[in-house]
Amino acid sequence: MQLHRVSAAAMLVAGGTFCAAAQAQAQTQTRPTPPDATASEPAPKAAKAQAEQLRRVEVSGNASDESIRKASTASKIVITREEIEKFGDSTLGEMIKRLPGVTTGGRPGRGGDIRMRGMGGGYTQILVNGERMPPGFSLDQLPPEQVERIEVLRAPTAEYGTRAVAGTINVVLREALKKRLNEFRAGFATERGQISPGMSWTRNDNFGDGHAYNLTVNAMRGERIDNLINDTLTHTVASDSDSLLISRGRSQDERSSLNLNGRVQLKLNATDSLAIQPFIVSTRSTSSSQLLQTTTPTPDPRPAGFYDAADTQGDNRFTMARLNAQWQSRLSADTRIEARGGLGRARGESHSVRQESLAGTDSRLQDDSTTSRDSNWSALAKLSHNLGGDHALVSGFEAEGTTRHQNRITLVNGKPQTGLDDFGDDLDAASTRIAVYAQDEWNVGKQWDFYAGARWEGITTKSSAASYDAHNKSSVFTPLAHARYKLDERGRDMIRASLTRSYRSPQLQDLIARPTINSQVPHQANTPDRAGNPDLKPELATGFEIGYEHYLTKGGLLSANFFARRITNLMRNVTALETVRWAATQRWVSRPQNIGKASTAGVELEARFRLDEYFENALPINVRSNLSFFTSSVDGIPGPNNHIDGQPKGTANLGADYRLRSLPLTLGASLNWTPSTTTQQTLITESTANRKAVVDAFALWAINMEQSVRVSASNLSALDYFTGSVINTGEQVITSRSGGPSYTQWQVRWEMKI
Template sequence: MSPPHPPAWPAPMFALLLALSGAVPAVQAQDAAPAPAPAADPAAAATRIEITGSRASDTEQRRQSTAAKIVIGREEIEKFGDSSIGEVLRRLPGVTTPGAPGRGGPPRLRGLGGGYTQLLIDGQRVPPGFSLESLTPEQVERIEVLRAPTAETGARAIAGTINIVTREGFRRRLNDLRLGVGVEGGAASPGLHWTRNDSAGPLTYNLSSAAFVRRQRSDSRTETVETALADGSVLQAEQETTHTADRRAGLNATGRLQWRLSDSGDTLLLAPSLFHSRGRSDRRFTLQQDVPATPPAYDVADSQGRSRFTHLRLNTQWRQRLGPATRLEVNGNGGAWRARGDSVRQEFRDDGTLLRTLQDTSRTREHTLALNAKLSQTLGGSDTGPATATDSAHSLVSGLETEAVRRREQRSGDLQADDATGNLQASSLRLAAYVQDEWSLTPHWALHAGLRWEGITTEGTAADGSRPRNRSSVATPLLHVLWKPDPKGRDQVRLSLTRSYRSPALGTLIGNTTINSKFDPGGPNEATSPDRAGNPALQPELATGVDLAFERYLAGGGLLSANVFHRRIQGLMRSVTTLETVDYSPVQRWVARQQNIGDATTQGLELEAKFPLDTLLAGAPRVELRANLGLFRSRVDGVPGPDNRLDQQARATGNLGADHRFRGLPLTVGGNLNWVPATETQLSDSQRTRSGGKRVFDAFALWTVDPGMALRLMASNLDARHYESSNRFTTATSTQTASTTAPTDTNWQLRLELRL
């Protein structure tokens, strides 16, 4: 079946972005300056000045970076009043999130699935089990999106890198308190956020904390149909409905304490953080068979789940100037997290007869210790600061990194295989060395060249006594080129030639075998509901890539950008479902494992535009316009087409947004439309999946009562629609298709913002 045609509106937006490259250059510089706010509204004038300064800073950072980088500052982060940082990321260029609209998930660049995007918090990799939904926008200073890897940030970024920088200390005093409540599907979710910036002598500090309760209700319906290949007759047809009520409460706290040790710039930084959450999930299942092939496993089932997650981290940083042009930076990072999960599932007949009870208990702990050293030198040009286009200087950076991770899992219950029940211990050691040179060659040319080597050794002790071990190493050369046809102009071209990789997650290498809860462990299961197991023989994927971008920076802080990319991937990892003989069942079971299946190619086009409307149309209202569009294609060698694309990669994504501050009124309104089309993927000769399309419309209104008080109303997923997905598996004799439909709801949020 061919994928449905995308909605009609993205095509005009695509044409608009192309047309703007010729339409906007005629704008005169004097049109870029906004008209001053009326004198009678001093609060409005103060707000206008602060926003303009912030925007110029973000755009200028992007413009001056030799490697392609998008910087999102405080203005964009807090604009909509989102309750989590995941909602902010969804509107950024090229970013998609899995699952139904409004449900979020780990952000993904360029439509690619999990593991292709490197996620960092303050330059450190996000630990397994940590959800970005736990991080509130109030705790974030800026977001950096790097479309191509650099030696310093790491090469485990085939799709790119998202670095979330938490709030930094400033000389300007800040004491903000924000109280809010969200409502979705009749369930209320309150939240409280507090941020404090201040200084005391040589100490500059920032403290930020958040407490929240999030409640969500959802329903879904899955229809599973099995048909015979010989005559198309229906062998089995069943419907399973699920009602879920989730509740999660959390407390987050981050700090940043920086001491100025000398007038030459020597500093000591301590950045502790704590994230803690508890969750509860209650589900109700109903199973109905229209064409029974076997007696139904159950008629009604209940499931109760409890979870707890705690993450504690301490980052330390010491910067010492060794000479006029030499600086040493040493970072020590220690972290620990633990997760706990307990679930009970009971299945009944319609008459109340208890058929079976399934229990599952898991305990996971992980400790991480990292030590990094970086030496920065300026060779030639100015010795007093960063190299500029006129310095013809080298900014040379070299570094060493080491990271040790130790993990322990305890899992037991009815959903564990006999040979995997008990303890699992695993550890990994990562060593890395890199060198990079950022060279302002001429006023027209700048180069950013780097080489990074990284080796990872993973070993473990499984419950069955085996000691799986995996070792891999990757050398990644990287080159970024920036060309300015006119150093005083507003146009520039970027070229990146890179090598990057994706390493297997620890759980995919060494992990307990988990039995699908839908089927009794002693009997057969279905290909669309397989058991899952690890594969210690996995090797990392390697990708060779090229990025080419054109950027035009407009007067008034706007920009136009067009970017094309290509990646050739070797050793592609993919979950493969096969029928296996297992120790925990007398019959063969379908089991899914990650495997290296061959090579693949992905490429795409990314367009972005951001500018005030009055710079395009004289006399128009001061409306800030934002638009971006990404088109993605991929092909997996050895898998028959059509649609033999990378797993979970969206075909496209787009955003169209605008906001406006009314003159003479302390009111700002805005909205954004996010679009992701439906995508079908041929995973193998026998398996095909489909992800439904998404259109998510967000809107907000901000009423500034006075400089110290504001009221914000925000609505997400206003045009709430059903989300559909399917999974089809073909065997030698039949085809089985599982199709899921889930309605979604609008999320309303009201928040009071106070500056104390």
């Protein structure tokens, strides 16, 4: 019933947007044409007015992303280089959070995992240049300066892949331009008095007969200090007694990174071209934390391993190198072929030492060392054939593979951790994916566009350690259909609809059976061990979308989009008391399981316009706003909060920017809002997260045509942020909360283009 109510509400909101757009269009069409005053106006004044009008049109800067979005049969949002640079964000997550229906995990102002439609845990497909990145890579490791544009697809397509239940975000790296251009950026950010410098250099140039190249290098160093707050209240039902664990501490992180990506575009002949793209990421971070904790009342007798202070030191390194090559050839006037391949290697090293103590005396020393080596490869072949007019067939084959060797050593007081001897220190895992697809795109008349596609994927995963050998095979067939109808020949009003099938495959780490032991004392349901599940099946989702878009005369947009998904084989981490091989007594273990079916639906509203389009004599302020509403329910989990993991009830963004006429200064600000969430994850576990209200602002001073200075502030609101859980095992009710304050980050950056 809840989904039916949301569907009805979504249609009402969409209908309201239709009416508003129609009214705006009618006002535009019926507005009286001003009399021609050119004859009575002096020529210099008329020329000045014309120049002013041209300048104002240029400020909007929406032509390129608007044209790409309008031409797509499936629903697509394109974020251009201008939008990426606007607020001077330090991470891509902070920039992407302003898009319709997009949220991020973690504290405000810190980026985090990217979620479309509030759905976390791998529902959003993240691609870089159309390819999935290896394990250990995160978009926050990619500086915004290296990105050319971002493509957001709300519904899956055969070409981009169907591991996109919530949608796809494709990050396209800087492209080679056939002109000489150097871009320099240097500056620093500060948060809580910590200085984080950074610089980047991008060079474009051409050489030979039609060849071009691009090179982008980025280096940065960052420091962060956080206050740590953790509270856990345990109520024991049998004795009707409470135990309160209070932890307070501080953590400090230092990170440095070097990123390089490039593209060499070679024109082999009149029909063939070759592009070579290197991509290198190297990061290193050190961390330290100090934690003091008190237990009230003090347990008597104290359990083994009890402590009241912990000091942790950590060091992490990650290096990834990848080389891609792309060959394109025009076999005839109607036929094109594309082949792409890539090779990559990644290495990660982490080392941490945790010293626990009681009453000032050292008691337990845990030393963890992990080394991971990943190798990955990919291959793609695509054939495109035009059948005549606006009708094209595309078919393709894809394959990719990843292998991982991991060595993990855990020592407690200098000896191997009890219980892990059987599993050994070495782990080997491999995953292979093969896919074939075909899609048919055609235009019928001047108003109808259709897209039909199908994709088959097969995935094989295996992992092995000293005491086990696990295999997992799955295959998915996903048919797809999209349609677009232009309400007018100019394409200013259109309706898009999609009926698709998509899926979410288990992550490699979810399939590996080797456990991770939680040493927290006392061992309870809120501090479980973690293990994988080699028998996991992929989730399947049947989806429907329908949306309306109205394009305004000055580069703006009004849109409403409704979506619904029905999911089977839902995966979720379930905590249960188990008899395990690594302990003599039963332990609480969290492992992923397929728990059944779920449904989710929502509506996404977007309005982008210039203020003077609606208010006469108003300043040409660019306004960007969006509002999204979500709902979901998981079968078999009691309500009312049986939602998809971490999905809020909605999200909203409001932003504006304006270029002053009297000064070479551009000002802008934005508000990102996500309400608090409460999710009943399993029959015994409920999770919560605080609301987010993030205010960002920037000022850009153009020194001259080549140089500018940008001052920006991220997270001006700086609210406290906590996540929590309530676990009711029947014998205990455990209520926990962790988090702390967030902080404002200021940034100053000098930019030059020559």
